[in-house]
Amino acid sequence: NAGVMQNPRHLVRRRGQEARLRCSPMKGHSHVYWYRQLPEEGLKFMVYLQKENIIDESGMPKERFSAEFPKEGPSILRIQQVVRGDSAAYFCASSTGTGVYGYTFGSGTRLTVV
Amino acid sequence: DAKTTQPNSMESNEEEPVHLPCNHSTISGTDYIHWYRQLPSQGPEYVIHGLTSNVNNRMASLAIAEDRKSSTLILHRATLRDAAVYYCIPWGGSNFGNEKLTFGTGTRLTIIP
Numbered sequence: 001n002a003g004v005m006q007n008p009r010h011l012v013r014r015r016g017q018e019a020r021l022r023c024s025p026m027k028g029h030s031h032v033y034w035y036r037q038l039p040e041e042g043l044k045f046m047v048y049l050q051k052e053n054i055i056d057e058s059g060m061p062k063e064r065f066s067a068e069f070p071k072e073g074p075s076i077l078r079i080q081q082v083v084r085g086d087s088a089a090y091f092c093a094s095s096t097g098t099g100v101y102g103y104t105f106g107s108g109t110r111l112t113v114v
Numbered sequence: 115d116a117k118t119t120q121p122n123s124m125e126s127n128e129e130e131p132v133h134l135p136c137n138h139s140t141i142s143g144t145d146y147i148h149w150y151r152q153l154p155s156q157g158p159e160y161v162i163h164g165l166t167s168n169v170n171n172r173m174a175s176l177a178i179a180e181d182r183k184s185s186t187l188i189l190h191r192a193t194l195r196d197a198a199v200y201y202c203i204p205w206g207g208s209n210f211g212n213e214k215l216t217f218g219t220g221t222r223l224t225i226i227p
Contacts, residue, residue, distance in 0.1 A: 033214065033215075042219055044217075045214045091157045093157070093158075093215075102215070103215060105157030107157050
């Protein structure tokens with residue numbers, strides 16, 4: 001029973017390139033959440049998705065960032081034209097959506113922009 | 115979101131009990147109290163949650179004040195593997211229209227061998 005799978009674990013991009021981060025939720029989970037953790041800072045909510053729908057994107061930067069959770073396949077967090085300030089750990093979590101039992105987090109993708 | 119107050123850091127000796135406090139005086143009546151922890155270079159990990167009664171599981175115990183304005187996470191016998199940042203999060207869950215977990219700054223727990 002695999003947990004939340006994120007890949008890649010580490011990603012290095014040059015300024016201006018695109019970064020694609022993938023998240024496969026736990027089996028039976030249809031709700032996905034993305035969080036960002038800047039170096040030496042706390043976890044900040046970015047976006048909440050259900051299959052094919054964005055439910056809450058109040059934490060997403062207005063430009064260059066997008067997320068999707070298609071009917072088939074993993075959730076994707078996409079960062080276009082990366083800048084050094086995008087260097088961070090990006091965590092994905094999933095849940096059943098019934099709420100009370102909380103989220104299961106993945107091990108994260110560490111993005112470094114050089 | 116309910117505001118929480120936790121000590122920035124705590125230290126404990128290995129194999130001793132640890133009591134991690136959290137104040138959440140503005141918690142709503144329907145919010146559960148969730149605790150997560152984040153080990154170094156890992157994603158957050160669910161520890162325990164409760165509503166009104168004290169709760170126990172294999173990882174920890176949760177003691178909730180009668181007025182629900184504070185709670186204490188208890189690690190009965192700390193090991194080096196318990197060194198982490200611990201987050202207390204009041205959370206209503208999707209049943210109450212409040213989906214996202216909001217992390218504060220947490221308490222960084224250091225275990226002394």
